Amino acid sequence: MKTSVFFGALTVAGMAAGMASAATLDDVKARGTLNCGVSTGLVGFASPDANGVWTGFDVGLCRAVAAAVLGDSDAVEFIPTTGKTRFTALASGEIDMLARNTTWTFSRDVDLKFEFVGTNYYDGQGFMAPRELGVSSALELDGATVCIQTGTTTELNLADFFRSNNMSYEPVPIETNAEAQQQYLAGACDVFTTDASGLAATRASFEVPGDHVLLPEIVSKEPLGPLVRHGDSDWGDIVRWTLNALITAEELDVTSANIEELAASPTDNPEINRLLGTEGELGAMLGLDADWAMKAIAAGGNYGELFEKNIGENTPIGLARGLNAQWTEGGLIYSPPFR
Amino acid sequence: MTDTSQSVAFVRTATIPPSPPPAMETGAVKWMRENLFSSIPYSILTLVSLYVIFVILSGVLPWIFNGVWNASNLAECREILDGATGACFAVLKERWPQLIFGLSYPAEEYWRPGLAFLLLFFAAAPVMFFDLPRKMLIITLLYPFIAYWLLWGGTIFVPILALVGVVAGYMVYQRLVAGSFAAGFFGGVATAFVIWYIGGLLIPEGASENALLVPVASRDMGGFMLNMMLGVTCVSLSIPIGIVLALGRQSSMPLIKWICVVFIEFIRGVPLITLLFVASVMLAYFFPPESSVDLFLRVVIMITMFSAAYIAEVIRGGLAALPKGQYEAADSLGLDYPQAMRLIILPQALKISIPGIVNIAVGLFKDTVLVSVISMFDILGMIRGPILSTTAWNGVYWELLGFASLLFFVTCYGISQYSQWLERRLATDHR
Numbered sequence: 130m131k132t133s134v135f136f137g138a139l140t141v142a143g144m145a146a147g148m149a150s151a152a153t154l155d156d157v158k159a160r161g162t163l164n165c166g167v168s169t170g171l172v173g174f175a176s177p178d179a180n181g182v183w184t185g186f187d188v189g190l191c192r193a194v195a196a197a198v199l200g201d202s203d204a205v206e207f208i209p210t211t212g213k214t215r216f217t218a219l220a221s222g223e224i225d226m227l228a229r230n231t232t233w234t235f236s237r238d239v240d241l242k243f244e245f246v247g248t249n250y251y252d253g254q255g256f257m258a259p260r261e262l263g264v265s266s267a268l269e270l271d272g273a274t275v276c277i278q279t280g281t282t283t284e285l286n287l288a289d290f291f292r293s294n295n296m297s298y299e300p301v302p303i304e305t306n307a308e309a310q311q312q313y314l315a316g317a318c319d320v321f322t323t324d325a326s327g328l329a330a331t332r333a334s335f336e337v338p339g340d341h342v343l344l345p346e347i348v349s350k351e352p353l354g355p356l357v358r359h360g361d362s363d364w365g366d367i368v369r370w371t372l373n374a375l376i377t378a379e380e381l382d383v384t385s386a387n388i389e390e391l392a393a394s395p396t397d398n399p400e401i402n403r404l405l406g407t408e409g410e411l412g413a414m415l416g417l418d419a420d421w422a423m424k425a426i427a428a429g430g431n432y433g434e435l436f437e438k439n440i441g442e443n444t445p446i447g448l449a450r451g452l453n454a455q456w457t458e459g460g461l462i463y464s465p466p467f468r
Numbered sequence: 469m470t471d472t473s474q475s476v477a478f479v480r481t482a483t484i485p486p487s488p489p490p491a492m493e494t495g496a497v498k499w500m501r502e503n504l505f506s507s508i509p510y511s512i513l514t515l516v517s518l519y520v521i522f523v524i525l526s527g528v529l530p531w532i533f534n535g536v537w538n539a540s541n542l543a544e545c546r547e548i549l550d551g552a553t554g555a556c557f558a559v560l561k562e563r564w565p566q567l568i569f570g571l572s573y574p575a576e577e578y579w580r581p582g583l584a585f586l587l588l589f590f591a592a593a594p595v596m597f598f599d600l601p602r603k604m605l606i607i608t609l610l611y612p613f614i615a616y617w618l619l620w621g622g623t624i625f626v627p628i629l630a631l632v633g634v635v636a637g638y639m640v641y642q643r644l645v646a647g648s649f650a651a652g653f654f655g656g657v658a659t660a661f662v663i664w665y666i667g668g669l670l671i672p673e674g675a676s677e678n679a680l681l682v683p684v685a686s687r688d689m690g691g692f693m694l695n696m697m698l699g700v701t702c703v704s705l706s707i708p709i710g711i712v713l714a715l716g717r718q719s720s721m722p723l724i725k726w727i728c729v730v731f732i733e734f735i736r737g738v739p740l741i742t743l744l745f746v747a748s749v750m751l752a753y754f755f756p757p758e759s760s761v762d763l764f765l766r767v768v769i770m771i772t773m774f775s776a777a778y779i780a781e782v783i784r785g786g787l788a789a790l791p792k793g794q795y796e797a798a799d800s801l802g803l804d805y806p807q808a809m810r811l812i813i814l815p816q817a818l819k820i821s822i823p824g825i826v827n828i829a830v831g832l833f834k835d836t837v838l839v840s841v842i843s844m845f846d847i848l849g850m851i852r853g854p855i856l857s858t859t860a861w862n863g864v865y866w867e868l869l870g871f872a873s874l875l876f877f878v879t880c881y882g883i884s885q886y887s888q889w890l891e892r893r894l895a896t897d898h899r
Contacts, residue, residue: 169853169857180575334542
């Protein structure tokens with residue numbers, strides 16, 4: 130088996146060796162599929178169903194970009210990455226973009242030579258405690274035992290929070306999220322802390338979710354967003370403005386239901402016309418078709434639709450929009466204008 | 469009183485029928501008295517053990533027999549159980565293809581890995597049971613190419629070309645080996661590579677598009693199939709490499725000896741998981757994008773190197789256990805080095821090493837789950853990632869991990885039983 134596989138690999142290597150690394154957009158078009166790095170599985174954000182079809186909030190963004198560039202929201206090769214392999218996969222060119230709830234930090238943006246093109250989910254570290262503990266605020270947690278994943282920023286945030294509030298705590302170090310759930314349910318710790326979206330998903334999987342409360346305090350900023358490699362700004366623009374198109378579509382009430390109608394002919398609203406390509410040359414500026422944004426929005430709906438379908442209040446995860454509401458409704462989701 | 473017939477002493481004409489042994493000395497009672505309650509401490513231990521078994525079974529059996537097989541998500545399972553203890557086996561029913569074949573192996577092609585698995589038994593049989601006719605070894609030799617074609621699909625020219633290269637290389641080796649081993653070896657390898665290269669140019673581009681079997685990328689393989697593929701490939705490759713390394717380490721030629729020593733000690737000094745990270749992460753930097761060597765192949769190389777180093781040490785132990793007289797006897801018969809090794813030393817050394825080799829093979833097979841950390845979806849990666857991360861099944865642990873343990877147990881127990889049979893079969897001493 131070794132010889133034959135090796136041989137096959139050699140031929141592939143030989144055929145591809147001459148191919149210089151062209152612009153990512155050209156590569157994607159030539160390949161016919163978008164290589165999108167996602168999580169190996171995160172409730173609501175990226176997970177495959179029984180038929181192996183990926184769904185989720187991050188997956189929706191991959192599909193939107195594929196629809197904008199290639200006109201087909203299924204032309205995506207989902208490449209699962211772990212927390213440890215995600216950055217090398219992107220840096221080595223194995224994937225074209227990474228949509229894997231990655232926190233936008235200074236060092237990742239600058240030192241690791243990536244370009245975060247926006248934020249699609251504003252997360253933050255929160256706490257979950259059993260209802261019978263009778264805690265209503267994280268400030269009442271003095272002396273508590275806390276289940277926490279080791280080696281993450283949550284560990285450092287936790288230390289900062291307790292120190293700045295002059296409280297003491299006893300950490301129960303845990304390796305994986307699954308282990309943390311079991312430990313927490315078994316009563317090994319009073320409180321479980323991780324990103325608020327993860328807490329909500331964890332709570333949803335409990336037998337009696339109502340027995341556990343999410344405390345109101347959010348102790349860190351975790352802006353999660355898609356990222357691309359440094360050095361190919363044209364490609365970065367495409368991913369950035371696809372995300373912005375989804376956000377703008379929600380702001381302008383363009384949904385997957387009414388988009389056909391709105392795109393059929395110019396409407397009274399010039400911004401919708403520019404967005405959907407019935408007016409102006411925005412698509413050509415990106416090197417895409419005029420109806421690129423229309424296809425991206427039609428792929429899975431606008432930002433709000435994606436949110437509601439995958440992680441919103443009607444799903445088992447049941448996340449409220451909160452910070453992720455449109456700026457017009459008091460949230461932080463805000464797109465620069467399409468002009 | 470005077471009746472003479474009564475005066476004769478009593479003589480019994482029939483034997484006394486055997487009376488049953490005392491109740492305490494027979495059947496289940498005896499067995500229990502001797503084995504379970506032979507003394508007071510033993511009796512206490514027995515009672516405690518019985519209690520522990522009872523507690524475990526009373527927890528596990530209702531869980532298994534109450535199991536829910538028809539539900540579409542965990543919440544529905546809990547609804548059906550309505551507070552009662554019970555497993556949610558519905559997840560296995562829904563996701564078993566993913567657990568066995570991985571996320572995206574095309575469903576209509578599942579017969580191919582199935583057939584490859586079945587053929588594995590035919591290919592392994594002549595190697596494992598040497599009483600079978602030697603002609604069956606032909607199946608073993610053809611198996612890698614057939615299995616490759618079945619699993620990866622695509623054009624049949626690739627495995628055929630690979631086979632032609634191997635056969636041609638072997639023929640060149642046969643021709644040259646009479647002169648010197650090195651000439652034969654390197655000549656054979658060079659011939660094979662030349663044939664592969666020329667043949668590779670001849671295979672038309674896109675030949676795989678309309679091939680008989682749909683091509684499947686390595687990335688689409690996963691589940692227990694991936695564990696089996698890695699385990700079988702790496703074990704079968706690492707045993708010959710291990711033998712070569714062990715012999716090399718004993719060589720009197722300093723260059724060969726030191727290459728082998730450095731290789732073995734370096735690999736043994738590095739954890740497997742580090743090697744896997746090198747395979748997946750570091751090597752990706754060294755190759756230009758799009759042309760990197762298949763991840764499966766990279767992982768196979770790393771795991772093979774790892775287990776070969778360990779197997780080499782086990783075999784070295786076997787070599788060291790042989791009395792010096794065996795080496796001297798071989799020399800005195802006028803055998804040259806390859807003959808002495810092949811006919812006298814290795815058969816005995818390998819026999820001694822069997823338990824150690826099997827130990828490493830079993831360990832290696834279980835270590836294949838480590839590939840889940842480099843985002844390959846083997847059975848454990850499949851459970852931890854995709855399945856537990858769906859909203860439907862988030863929170864189902866015991867059922868999934870239990871299923872994985874069951875598969876591994878069956879396989880590893882089989883390997884272990886085989887090795888015990890092999891030891892009995894090869895026992896030629898008079899213990």
